[in-house]
Amino acid sequence: MIDEVAKIIQTHPKVAYKFKNASQVGNWRGWGIPYHFGVQKKSGNRFMLVGDAAGLANAFYKEGVGTGMMSGIICAKQIANCLGKDRFTVNFLETYDISLKKEFGKLLSFSEFVLKLTRKRSLFIFLARILKKKFEKRIKPLMLRRSY
Numbered sequence: 698m699i700d701e702v703a704k705i706i707q708t709h710p711k712v713a714y715k716f717k718n719a720s721q722v723g724n725w726r727g728w729g730i731p732y733h734f735g736v737q738k739k740s741g742n743r744f745m746l747v748g749d750a751a752g753l754a755n756a757f758y759k760e761g762v763g764t765g766m767m768s769g770i771i772c773a774k775q776i777a778n779c780l781g782k783d784r785f786t787v788n789f790l791e792t793y794d795i796s797l798k799k800e801f802g803k804l805l806s807f808s809e810f811v812l813k814l815t816r817k818r819s820l821f822i823f824l825a826r827i828l829k830k831k832f833e834k835r836i837k838p839l840m841l842r843r844s845y
């Protein structure tokens with residue numbers, strides 16, 4: 698994998714030129730995809746967290762681009778609100794945490810639940826077979842409504 702990535706960086710026509718003057722600053726290392734949505738606060742005194750920093754990746758799919766971008770939109774609206782009211786305190790920014798929970802809470806806690814379920818392989822397969830049609834029916838309108 699490392700060799701493959703190194704080769705792309707050195708030779709791929711769409712990538713190599715971007716690294717022409719770059720030098721490696723450390724060893725290669727893996728990094729986990731953060732899905733710790735329910736664990737920490739997403740805002741505090743004069744700050745808000747978005748995307749991976751807020752643990753918004755989907756635990757089951759390991760996708761975080763869509764939720765990350767959506768959290769940027771929610772964050773921007775909150776900033777406009779803060780500027781409009783000239784308030785940046787912990788208490789005022791709490792509405793950001795609430796908005797994130799409203800937007801992603803159900804989706805992300807469900808994906809975390811499904812991830813846990815996959816650890817019991819036979820039970821997961823059994824339930825997936827039984828519930829497939831039911832989920833497909835419920836998921837479609839959800840997918841059409843959301844952009845992530």
Ligand SMILES: Cc1cc2nc3c(=O)[nH]c(=O)nc-3n(C[C@H](O)[C@H](O)[C@H](O)COP(=O)(O)OP(=O)(O)OC[C@H]3O[C@@H](n4cnc5c(N)ncnc54)[C@H](O)[C@@H]3O)c2cc1C
Nearest residue numbers: 728729730747748749750751753754759760761762763765
């Ligand atoms: C191998 C892999 C595959 C993935 N595949 C998918 C996928 O198919 N679909 C999907 O939806 N998600 C995927 N993800 C997850 C997705 O990449 C992340 O959830 C998403 O990129 C998070 O966006 P972000 O803006 O929060 O963070 P990032 O994209 O990590 O952006 C953070 C940026 O901040 C910069 N930065 C860090 N520290 C500092 C600093 N001190 N000063 C200035 N800049 C700083 C970083 O260089 C980086 O550019 C994948 C992740 C990995 C690792």
